[in-house]
Amino acid sequence: MTTKLTSSLPKSDELNGLNAIANDLVVHPDELHVAVVVIDCAKITTDIDTDESTPTARIRRIEVITRADDKTQLRNLATRAFEARTGKTVLPLELEDELRAAFGGSDEDPDPTN
Structure with missing residues (x-):
């Protein structure tokens, strides 16, 4: 729908x-x-x-x-909602940061249509 x-x-x-x-x-x-x-x-x-x-x-x-700590909490809630809605598991934020640091990458959110 x-x-x-x-x-x-x-x-x-x-x-x-x-x-x-x-x-x-x-x-x-x-x-x-x-x-x-x-x-x-x-x-x-x-x-x-x-x-x-x-x-x-x-x-x-x-x-x-606008507050950084509120954004962090909201990102966690959005990740949890995404996982519940799609059944896809998103990596924990700490692991995402480590992988981003190791392999490079953008801090911007990926295209949600992919």
Whole structure:
């Protein structure tokens, strides 16, 4: 099943944490940022021919995570969620760092579509 995402963000500054880093996004457009989002389903579209339903998610709240220790905890949670969802085991962070140091490599997240 495919999921879509609405292009709109929460209008309220209290719910849209992206506004806090708007300048950083302009000055450093290639920099990656970590955020936590709360979503729900804005609508469901059904293809009459195939009877396939496609949900469209809506961002209800988004907060950018800037503290290093919070990012570490969030990475651990994301890794655990990835493992639960896919059944694939991700190497422990310490081992990833050792392998990266030994063999070289980027600190950027790999393309999630691969």
